[in-house]
Every structure is written in structure tokens, then in C-alpha cells.
Amino acid sequence: MTGGPGLVAYLIVGAIMFAIGIFAVLSQRGAVMVLMGIEILLNAAILNLVAFWRFVNPNDYGGQVFVIVAMTIGAVEMAIGLAIMLMVYRARGTQNIDKFSEMKE
Amino acid sequence: MNWNDLLQWIVFIVCAALVLGGALGMTLTMSMYRAGLSLMLCLVAMAGLFVLLEADMLAVIQVMMNVGGMLVMTLFMVMLMQDPGGEMMWDMKRKMQMPGFAALSMFMPPKPKEVASKNSSPDSLNQMVAQNGAKMKMTQTNKSEEMKMAAQNQDGMIKPSSSDPHRRLREIQQAMAVMQQQLVALEEELDQPPTATGSGNMDGMHHSNQPNMSSQGQSGSSAQTQPTFYTCPMHPEVRSDKPGRCPKCGMDLVPVEGSDSSSGSGSDEHSGHQTMSGMRQASSSDGSGSMAGMPGMISGAGGDGSMNMDMTVASMQKRDPKGYYKMMEGMAMSTGQLKLAGIFSVITGLVLVFLIARVAWLPKSPALDLDGPTRVGDLLLSDYMMAFEGAALLILAGIVGAVVLARRERNRPQKKKQSRIASTNLVAPKHTQDNTPALSKPYLQNFRVVQKAVASYKAASPSGTTTQEVG
Amino acid sequence: MMSWTEVLNALAVLGAVLVVAYFTAYLDLCLATRAAGVSLTSLPKPLGILQPLCITFNLLTKRDNRLARADHLLFRTAPIVAFVTILMVFGIIPWGQALIGRDLNVGLFFFLAILGPVTITLMNAAWGQNSKNGVLATFRAGAILFSYEITIGFAIIGPVMEAQSLSLEKIVAAQHSIWYIVLQPLGFAIYLVAALMMSFRPPFDIPLAGSELAGGALAEYSGGRFVLYKLALNALAFLLAAIGVALFLGGWQGLPLIGPFLPDWLWFLLKSFGLLALMLWCGYQLPRLRVDQMLALAWKILLPLALLNIVLVGIVALFV
Numbered sequence: 001m002t003g004g005p006g007l008v009a010y011l012i013v014g015a016i017m018f019a020i021g022i023f024a025v026l027s028q029r030g031a032v033m034v035l036m037g038i039e040i041l042l043n044a045a046i047l048n049l050v051a052f053w054r055f056v057n058p059n060d061y062g063g064q065v066f067v068i069v070a071m072t073i074g075a076v077e078m079a080i081g082l083a084i085m086l087m088v089y090r091a092r093g094t095q096n097i098d099k100f101s102e103m104k105e
Numbered sequence: 106m107n108w109n110d111l112l113q114w115i116v117f118i119v120c121a122a123l124v125l126g127g128a129l130g131m132t133l134t135m136s137m138y139r140a141g142l143s144l145m146l147c148l149v150a151m152a153g154l155f156v157l158l159e160a161d162m163l164a165v166i167q168v169m170m171n172v173g174g175m176l177v178m179t180l181f182m183v184m185l186m187q188d189p190g191g192e193m194m195w196d197m198k199r200k201m202q203m204p205g206f207a208a209l210s211m212f213m214p215p216k217p218k219e220v221a222s223k224n225s226s227p228d229s230l231n232q233m234v235a236q237n238g239a240k241m242k243m244t245q246t247n248k249s250e251e252m253k254m255a256a257q258n259q260d261g262m263i264k265p266s267s268s269d270p271h272r273r274l275r276e277i278q279q280a281m282a283v284m285q286q287q288l289v290a291l292e293e294e295l296d297q298p299p300t301a302t303g304s305g306n307m308d309g310m311h312h313s314n315q316p317n318m319s320s321q322g323q324s325g326s327s328a329q330t331q332p333t334f335y336t337c338p339m340h341p342e343v344r345s346d347k348p349g350r351c352p353k354c355g356m357d358l359v360p361v362e363g364s365d366s367s368s369g370s371g372s373d374e375h376s377g378h379q380t381m382s383g384m385r386q387a388s389s390s391d392g393s394g395s396m397a398g399m400p401g402m403i404s405g406a407g408g409d410g411s412m413n414m415d416m417t418v419a420s421m422q423k424r425d426p427k428g429y430y431k432m433m434e435g436m437a438m439s440t441g442q443l444k445l446a447g448i449f450s451v452i453t454g455l456v457l458v459f460l461i462a463r464v465a466w467l468p469k470s471p472a473l474d475l476d477g478p479t480r481v482g483d484l485l486l487s488d489y490m491m492a493f494e495g496a497a498l499l500i501l502a503g504i505v506g507a508v509v510l511a512r513r514e515r516n517r518p519q520k521k522k523q524s525r526i527a528s529t530n531l532v533a534p535k536h537t538q539d540n541t542p543a544l545s546k547p548y549l550q551n552f553r554v555v556q557k558a559v560a561s562y563k564a565a566s567p568s569g570t571t572t573q574e575v576g
Numbered sequence: 577m578m579s580w581t582e583v584l585n586a587l588a589v590l591g592a593v594l595v596v597a598y599f600t601a602y603l604d605l606c607l608a609t610r611a612a613g614v615s616l617t618s619l620p621k622p623l624g625i626l627q628p629l630c631i632t633f634n635l636l637t638k639r640d641n642r643l644a645r646a647d648h649l650l651f652r653t654a655p656i657v658a659f660v661t662i663l664m665v666f667g668i669i670p671w672g673q674a675l676i677g678r679d680l681n682v683g684l685f686f687f688l689a690i691l692g693p694v695t696i697t698l699m700n701a702a703w704g705q706n707s708k709n710g711v712l713a714t715f716r717a718g719a720i721l722f723s724y725e726i727t728i729g730f731a732i733i734g735p736v737m738e739a740q741s742l743s744l745e746k747i748v749a750a751q752h753s754i755w756y757i758v759l760q761p762l763g764f765a766i767y768l769v770a771a772l773m774m775s776f777r778p779p780f781d782i783p784l785a786g787s788e789l790a791g792g793a794l795a796e797y798s799g800g801r802f803v804l805y806k807l808a809l810n811a812l813a814f815l816l817a818a819i820g821v822a823l824f825l826g827g828w829q830g831l832p833l834i835g836p837f838l839p840d841w842l843w844f845l846l847k848s849f850g851l852l853a854l855m856l857w858c859g860y861q862l863p864r865l866r867v868d869q870m871l872a873l874a875w876k877i878l879l880p881l882a883l884l885n886i887v888l889v890g891i892v893a894l895f896v
Contacts, residue, residue: 004113007466010154012458013121017147019454020128026446027132027439032182036144039178040128043148054158055466061480065489067163068481071170072496076503078174082181083510090513095185098440136647138703145696165685172692173725176699180718192645192706478682478742 010051017044031088031095035081042074117157123150135194135438141179145172162478194438335359585678589666593811596848600810601628603853611860632803640799643705651704655797655805658697662811665690669818670744672828672840683744684732687819688725691774694812695721698776698783701805702793713792717783719867720773723874728770730882734763734889735823744819748827755826759892762885764824766878771816772859773870776809779862780870788864817852818844825851 021044024037046067053063089095127147131140148171155164335358337343337351349358440446485493602625643651668683670676680686695717702713736742738759739750757764773780784792794805821827825847828840838846865873 004110005117005157008461009117009121010158011461011466013124013154015457015461016125016454017128018457019450020125020132022453023446023450024128024132026449027443029438029440030137030182030185032137032178032185033131033140033438036131036140036178039144039175040131040147043151047151047154050155050158050160050163054160058159061477061484062489064160064163064477064481065484065492067160068166068485069492069496071166072500075170075174076499078178079503079507080510082177083507085181085185086511089185139647139650142650142696142700149693161680161682162685165682165689168689169685169692169725172689172696173721176696176718176721180715183714 007051007055011048014044014048014051017047029096029098031085031097032082034097035078035085038081039074039078042070042077046070113157116153120150120153120157123147124154137182138179141175141182144178145175148175160477162481590663592671593663593666594807596814597807597810598628599849600814600852601806603849604810604813604856607853607856607860635798635803636800638799640801641796643796646706646796647704649704650700651796652801654697654701654704655801655808658694658808659804661690661693661697662808662815665815666811668744669815670748670822670827671844675841676745679743679745682742684736684742684747688729688732691812692721692725694808698793701797702783705796707796709789709792709795713783713789716867717793719871720776720780720783723870724770724773727766727874727878727882728774730879730886731763731766731770732823733886734760737886737889737893744822748822748829751826752829755824757824760824760885760889762881762888764820766882766885767820767824768855768858769878771820772855773874775813775816777813777856778859779864780859782864782867782870785864813856814848814852817855818848820851821847
């Protein structure tokens with residue numbers, strides 16, 4: 001490989017990050033921790049986007065615009081998620097998602 | 106490969122390690138605060154990768170948005186979690202000798218069959234008290250020596266030197282046992298029936314005889330059964346079983362609930378995280394909080410005053426699977442499907458890496474001009490106007506939605522008063538009554554007992570100097 | 577490509593941080609003693625400038641505290657991270673014509689983004705000591721971040737709109753005819769208030785409040801770490817004044833009418849310390865604000881004013 005780290009290196013970092021995000025979402029019990037796992041998933045995708053922009057078509061700054069919109073969506077998702085969490089916490093007194101499973105039974 | 110490329114590789118590897126380490130650290134730590142911070146580290150290190158990809162503006166935006174955003178998340182977690190500093194769980198992990206990483210070892214066990222646990226908590230408590238009583242009878246003699254020993258023990262404990270929580274706990278409990286015996290012996294020798302305050306004290310001691318972590322859970326359930334007595338806000342040593350005025354300063358006596366009598370007056374300064382956790386417990390709607398299963402642990406503790414170290418996960422699961430399950434229901438960080446989640450995520454990662462490795466990617470093409478911000482600004486206001494407006498509207502909708510969702514209902518009757526306190530009243534010191542760190546409670550009661558023992562010893566001594574009523 | 581000049585640049589920036597932090601400490605000491613109406617210095621007048629040095633050596637001889645139940649990782653790394661972060665921002669200050677560590681094309685954004693972690697380190701320091709006061713200080717430091725970040729972002733948009741660039745060098749160069757304080761005095765005032773919040777100075781020193789929280793976030797530090805943290809906070813105050821000078825007061829350029837009869841870096845230093853003295857003096861005259869008062873000030877007063885400022889600047893840029 002010539003030169004600095006190539007596209008494959010960035011994509012592999014993104015893939016591992018995605019796997020860690022999935023682990024965090026599936027294994028944690030705290031609702032805020034699950035939100036944080038979703039944040040990792042989103043950022044893994046954003047890293048891939050930036051890497052593709054840089055290596056495939058760096059002259060089209062539309063790639064960066066796409067990333068900015070994705071970041072916005074991430075921020076909004078987090079704000080709404082936290083607000084819902086706060087509401088649920090007020091109603092139930094816990095943020096443990098195992099306790100919210102009465103739809104199952 | 107020239108020097109510049111090498112530098113790029115070094116920066117890349119460092120940043121990638123920080124990204125992955127931060128993401129992993131978030132799932133593996135038990136301190137909520139640290140989890141938020143390590144996620145922040147992960148996302149900020151990703152900004153380093155952006156700089157390497159020559160997307161400076163995205164890097165700056167990434168840092169700006171995520172530092173603020175993760176900070177909000179961290180603070181929310183600290184407010185909502187019952188043990189944000191992770192201290193209680195570390196204590197428990199050490200005590201139960203759980204193997205493995207921090208949070209991975211605190212996962213939910215599979216749900217046990219509906220078997221009645223053999224030694225339920227009240228039984229074991231009674232057993233323990235009975236054992237203590239028997240021991241006391243045996244060691245009635247040579248109390249003066251024991252008195253000395255107790256005094257020494259007390260001196261040793263007041264020094265905050267010993268850092269090992271096990272040893273301190275054992276010391277305290279030994280001293281407690283000694284002094285309990287002593288108190289009983291003294292009272293029997295004086296041939297007086299134990300007063301109301303005396304029995305209150307004894308109750309407190311029984312509670313604090315249990316291991317460290319159960320004290321908080323116990324206080325919730327015992328508060329209803331304990332008799333309330335009254336104490337002066339300025340002179341905590343003044344106690345009475347009926348309301349009145351303090352003989353020392355004339356202030357009105359305030360009611361105090363049984364076993365918590367000594368914890369409110371003097372609390373350790375170093376108890377911030379425990380304070381937060383205690384607030385969560387006091388505020389959780391189902392009174393007993395998440396520590397409901399904790400009495401199950403008593404069966405693991407010996408009744409002879411010293412800690413029984415056989416409190417490993419295996420032994421506990423075998424002896425009391427239901428109790429263990431209930432305990433973990435409150436404490437565990439990760440779900441029972443931890444292994445499945447791990448396997449699934451590893452498979453996902455492997456598949457992704459395999460797919461990436463199979464494709465022949467393009468080589469790096471050079472960026473033409475690096476004045477990214479201007480270009481992006483132009484694009485945002487020309488070609489991508491709709492996307493820009495859409496994002497702005499989305500943000501607006503997000504702000505409004507978040508505010509509307511999180512707003513507190515004013516009209517609803519105050520059913521959830523406790524949780525309201527939890528979310529707003531971080532300052533009020535009166536809610537921190539039973540949140541002193543677990544160690545300080547037996548410690549303080551211990552001190553009281555010594556005071557009382559010394560006083561009654563003085564009263565019983567033949568010289569008969571000033572007999573002061575301490576009770 | 578790394579070269580010797582870059583290493584020298586980095587060393588020069590480090591030296592600059594130490595020097596300006598020292599003089600900031602002296603200035604702060606003078607103003608604090610004046611505001612308190614008592615003499616806190618033990619040295620006579622001409623030698624009073626050595627007072628921070630004496631305090632520093634006194635502190636350095638103290639033992640490094642070890643806390644019993646603290647979060648050691650956070651507690652011990654906080655001052656180092658704070659100092660390194662502030663060092664990074666010093667690289668983008670335009671000290672004079674072509675006298676800048678590195679002119680970034682996202683300079684102002686960089687300044688905003690990288691100062692967020694300074695507040696985070698203060699929160700770490702407070703949380704790490706694991707005390708009740710520490711937890712309160714953590715939340716107060718978080719409140720400060722939420723107060724200043726949006727406000728100062730909108731306040732510095734004004735000069736960016738006028739100069740049409742995020743690069744500090746270009747913003748300073750665009751002020752050769754008229755300083756932006758003349759065009760947008762409102763933005764300048766908002767920047768000053770937000771800068772006071774950002775540098776944890778009175779009346780916004782709530783996470784460090786000596787009389788309420790017994791020192792708050794810095795309560796448990798001693799010895800070298802305390803010195804390092806104080807150094808970082810002093811450098812932060814100077815940094816905010818310097819950026820304010822670059823944005824609103826013409827940077828290294830001399831007074832418009834008198835002309836540049838002093839070297840450019842001296843102009844910059846004079847203006848920066850003047851602005852710093854103004855900021856600190858104003859702060860010492862006011863009573864300390866509560867958290868809710870500070871948040872209300874930032875979100876209900878400063879933010880609408882900053883939006884109004886943007887509209888005004890837009891009108892000025894279009895029609896004047």
C-alpha cells in the first residue's frame with residue numbers, strides 16, 4: 001500500500017465501531033446507555049460517509065453536506081430520546097428497560 | 106513510504122485506538138459518568154480521523170456537537186441512575202469475587218424456577234441475633250479488658266488511614282460485636298431493664314452488623330417498623346421517646362426514625378456519588394428501590410460479628426438463586442442476553458470486515474481545493490437548500506418536541522412527588538439523610554455505643570462521680 | 577512535514593502561555609485586592625509583581641493530596657488535559673502580522689469547539705473528588721457550558737459575517753479601516769459577558785465558588801496539579817480576551833487615527849490586557865449569580881440579543 005491509510009483502513013474502523021455499537025445496544029439495560037449505543041452506530045455510519053467522500057469524489061462537497069445533515073439527525077434523535085426517557089422516568093421511577101416489558105406478557 | 110505517510114499512519118492508529126477504546130470502554134465501565142466520558146472521547150477522537158481525511162470543518166462540528174451532547178447524556182445518566190459513580194457496584198464486585206471485566210460480570214442471571222428460598226431474610230436475621238445473644242452470654246466476664254480493646258478499636262477506626270474496605274469493615278464489625286456484648290453485660294450487671302433508647306440502639310446495631318451494602322436496603326424496610334424517637338437538632342446525643350424540649354438548649358425535639366437516628370447528624374464529606382445514589386433510592390416509586398433483593402445477601406454473612414468471605418457468585422447462586430436473581434435485578438448493568446449480544450456483534454463485525462476486504466477499492470484521489478467551509482456554505486445555500494432547510498426545521502421540531510415532552514405537568518395531582526424531588530432538587534440537604542456512605546453508618550453508631558458504654562460504666566463505677574444522663 | 581521551525585513554534589507558544597498566564601495572575605491579584613478593599617500581597621509595591629511567583633513556589637512545595645474514595649483517573653488527568661487543550665488554542669491567536677502559530681480556515685470554530693473540553697475537565701475534577709460539593713460543582717460547570725456555548729457562538733457570528741471568513745488572520749485584516757466594535761457594540765458586550773462565563777471568573781465563578789462550595793472543583797487539588805490548573809484557568813482568561821481583541825478591537829493593528837507607532841505584537845498585548853482588566857474589573861463589581869439566574873441571563877436575555885445583533889449586522893453588511 002502506498003501513502004497513508006487508505007479507504008479500507010477507515011472502513012474497517014467503521015465496521016468494528018458498528019459492531020461495538022450493536023453490542024452496546026443489545027447488552028445494556030439502562031435506557032440512556034442504549035441511546036449512547038445508538039449514537040455509536042450513527043457515528044460509525046458517519047465515519048464511512050466521510051471516508052467515501054474523501055476517497056471517491058472529494059471535489060463534490062455534497063458529501064460533507066450529507067454528513068452535516070446526518071449529524072443533525074443524530075442530535076435531534078438524542079434530544080427526543082432523552083426527553084422521552086425523562087418522561088418515562090417521571091412516570092415509572094426507573095430507567096431500566098427490562099422493567100418496561102409488560103407489552104410482552 | 107516517506108516520513109509524511111508514516112506520520113499519517115501513526116496519527117491514524119492512535120485515533121482509531123481511541124475511537125474503538127472509547128466505544129468499548131463505554132460498555133465495560135460501571136461508572137455512568139465514565140461511560141459518558143469515554144463515549145465523548147470516542148467521538149472526539151473520530152474528529153481526529155476527520156482531520157486526517159481533510160474534512161476540517163466536519164471535525165470541528167463533530168467536536169462541538171458531541172461534547173455538548175454527550176455532556177447532556179452524562180448528566181442525565183447521573184441524575185437517573187441509582188449508582189452513577191459505580192462505587193456500590195465495585196464494592197459488591199470485590200466482595201463477591203466476581204471475575205472478568207467490570208460491567209460484564211454484573212449481568213443478569215437466568216430467571217430461576219419459582220422455588221421458595223430456604224432461608225428467607227427475617228429468619229436469618231433472627232438466627233443471627235440469637236447467635237449474637239448466645240455469644241454475649243458466654244463472654245460476660247472480664248469486661249474491663251474488653252472496654253480497653255473497644256477503645257483501641259475505636260481509635261483505630263477514627264483514623265481514616267486504612268484504605269482496604271474489607272479490613273475496615275471487619276474491624277468495625279468486630280468492634281461492634283465486642284461493644285454489643287459489653288453493653289448487654291453492663292446493663293445486666295446494673296440490674297436495670299434496658300431503656301427504650303437502649304433497645305433502639307440495639308436495633309441499630311443489629312442492622313449495621315450486616316455487610317456494608319445491605320444497610321441502605323434495610324433502612325427502607327425497617328423504617329416503618331422502628332419506633333420513632335426524638336432528638337435535638339443541635340445536640341444529637343439527647344434522645345427521648347416523647348416530644349418535648351431539649352434539656353441543654355431548650356429547642357423543640359425533632360422526630361427521628363429508628364435505625365437512621367445517627368446517620369443524619371454527621372455525614373462524611375466524601376459521599377457525593379453515594380448521595381446521588383441514595384437520592385435515587387429515596388425517590389424511586391417502589392419504596393424499596395432496586396435494593397429490594399439485598400436482604401438475600403444476609404444469608405451469606407456470618408452472624409459471629411466477622412465477615413464471612415464465602416460470598417462468591419457460585420455459592421450464592423447455589424444457596425439462594427431467587428435472592429441472587431432479585432439482587433441482580435436491581436444491580437446488573439447488562440441484560441441476561443449478554444452472551445448472545447456479544448456473539449451477534451462479533452459476527453456482524455466479522456461479516457462487515459470480510460465484505461470490505463473483498464471489494465477492490467479505488468485509490469485515494471486528491472482534493473482540489475481545501476477551502477471546505479466556503480464550498481460547503483455555497484452548496485448549502487444553493488444546491489442543497491432544501492436539505493439545509495429541512496435540517497433546520499428538524500432541529501426546531503426536535504427542540505420543541507423535547508421541551509414539550511420533558512415539561513413537567515402542573516395540573517396533575519402530585520402522585521409522583523418523590524421523582525420530582527429527584528429531578529430538580531439536587532441541592533436540598535434534607536433528602537440526603539440516609540445517604541451517608543455505607544461505612545460511616547456503623548462507624549457512627551459504633552461511636553455512639555462507645556459513648557454510651559463509657560457513660561454507663563461511669564455510672565456503675567463505685568466512685569460515683571457525676572452521672573450524666575446520656576440517653 | 578515536521579520541521580525544526582514547527583518545533584520552535586510550539587515551544588514559543590508554550591512560552592507565551594506561561595508568560596501571559598503569569599501576568600494574568602498578577603492582574604487578577606491586583607483587581608481582587610482592590611475589589612476586596614484589603615491588601616492580600618505581602619510584598620511592597622514595586623516587588624508586588626513577584627507575588628504570583630512566590631505563591632507558585634509555595635504551592636509547589638506542598639504535598640500532592642491523595643483522596644481516599646476518589647475517581648483517580650478523572651481527578652488526576654483533569655489539570656493536564658485542561659492545560660494541553662488551552663495550549664492548542666493558543667496556536668491560533670494572531671499575535672501580529674504573520675505572527676501566528678497556525679492560521680486555520682476554520683479558526684473560530686476550532687476555538688469554540690476545543691474550549692468545550694476545558695469545561696469538561698473542570699467537571700471531571702469536581703466529580704473525581706467524590707464529595708457532595710464536588711457533585712454540585714459538576715452540575716454547575718455543566719450549566720456554565722450550556723449557558724455560554726450557544727450565546728458566544730451567536731456573538732462571534734457577527735465579525736464572521738462582516739469579514740466573510742472564519743480565519744482569524746482574515747478577520748483582523750478586514751478591520752484595517754474600522755474596528756468591529758464600532759459596527760456591532762451589542763455583539764461585543766454579549767461576547768464579554770459570555771467570555772466571563774467561559775473563563776469561570778466572577779460573577780460566574782459558581783463551580784469554583786470559595787464561599788459556597790469551599791473551593792468547589794479545585795477544592796482537593798494541591799501542589800503541582802493545583803498550580804497547573806490555575807495556570808490553565810489564567811491562560812484561558814487571557815485567551816478569551818485575546819480572541820475578543822482579534823474579533824472586535826482590530827487585533828494587532830494600531831489605533832486608527834494615531835497610527836502604528838508601536839510594534840504590532842505590543843499593540844496586541846496591550847489591547848488584550850486592557851480588555852482583560854476591563855472584564856475582570858466589571859466582574860468583581862457584581863455579586864455572584866446563582867445557577868438559575870445565570871441560565872436565565874444566558875437564554876432569556878443574551879440569546880435574543882445575540883439574534884437581534886445578527887439581524888443588525890446583516891442590515892449593516894447589506895446596506896452600508
